Amino acid sequence: xxxxxxxxxxxxxxxxxxxxxxxxxxxxxxxxxxxxxxxxxxxxxxxxxxxxxxxxxxxxxxxxxxxxxxxxxxxxxxxxxxxxxxxxxxxxxxxxxxxxxxxxxxxxxxxxxxxxxxxxxxxxxxxxxxxxxxxxxxxxxxxxxxxxxxxxxxxxxxxxxxxxxxxxxxxxxxxxxxxxxxxxxxxxxxxxxxxxxxxxxxxx
Numbered sequence: 001x002x003x004x005x006x007x008x009x010x011x012x013x014x015x016x017x018x019x020x021x022x023x024x025x026x027x028x029x030x031x032x033x034x035x036x037x038x039x040x041x042x043x044x045x046x047x048x049x050x051x052x053x054x055x056x057x058x059x060x061x062x063x064x065x066x067x068x069x070x071x072x073x074x075x076x077x078x079x080x081x082x083x084x085x086x087x088x089x090x091x092x093x094x095x096x097x098x099x100x101x102x103x104x105x106x107x108x109x110x111x112x113x114x115x116x117x118x119x120x121x122x123x124x125x126x127x128x129x130x131x132x133x134x135x136x137x138x139x140x141x142x143x144x145x146x147x148x149x150x151x152x153x154x155x156x157x158x159x160x161x162x163x164x165x166x167x168x169x170x171x172x173x174x175x176x177x178x179x180x181x182x183x184x185x186x187x188x189x190x191x192x193x194x195x196x197x198x199x200x201x202x203x204x
Contacts, residue, residue, distance in 0.1 A: 049078065053090045060094025061101060063148040068180050075184030083181045091173045092166075095151050099165060102155025116156045129157045134164045141172025 044051060056070045070090075074083035106113045116122050128136040137159065140150050159165050 056090035071180035072184030098151035138168035
């Protein structure tokens with residue numbers, strides 16, 4: 001298992017352990033918190049999922065470090081299968097938005113392009129894309145490099161959007177989406193178990 005995966009699982013388990021240990025003393029009801037988020041989702045109705053997708057798309061395109069929490073939280077709000085579809089949509093739109101923002105910045109700013117060209121890692125990326133095209137992009141998606149770094153770095157190359165960028169992104173993002181939404185499902189089950197709710201018996 002990769003170090004990044006272990007860190008994410010450890011972070012979720014740590015949060016659950018802290019909530020379980022201090023929840024009673026602070027008067028925090030984990031089951032009530034879950035009910036609150038579900039009620040919030042129910043109040044939004046059909047707009048809950050589009051709103052989630054829009055917000056998560058922006059967090060991805062703006063490189064905000066909250067992706068894993070959004071993706072884990074989606075499973076707790078909407079259920080595993082809807083969460084996978086929501087996160088998948090946000091990932092693809094966020095990657096595409098990042099790519100075109102990067103293209104706009106690098107084409108309109110000579111200083112940004114010069115900074116990229118002087119970076120030794122960019123030369124490796126550019127050479128890999130020129131040599132292997134979509135295969136290189138697909139391997140990059142399976143690497144531990146953050147997706148927003150890949151999105152903006154590829155925007156500075158001559159990579160083709162549909163064939164070399166979008167299609168490998170569609171394939172390469174699936175394992176990480178399944179991992180993060182599964183973590184959210186397990187976290188929801190663990191919180192329910194920690195609170196001793198009746199629903200936790202089914203989850204266990």
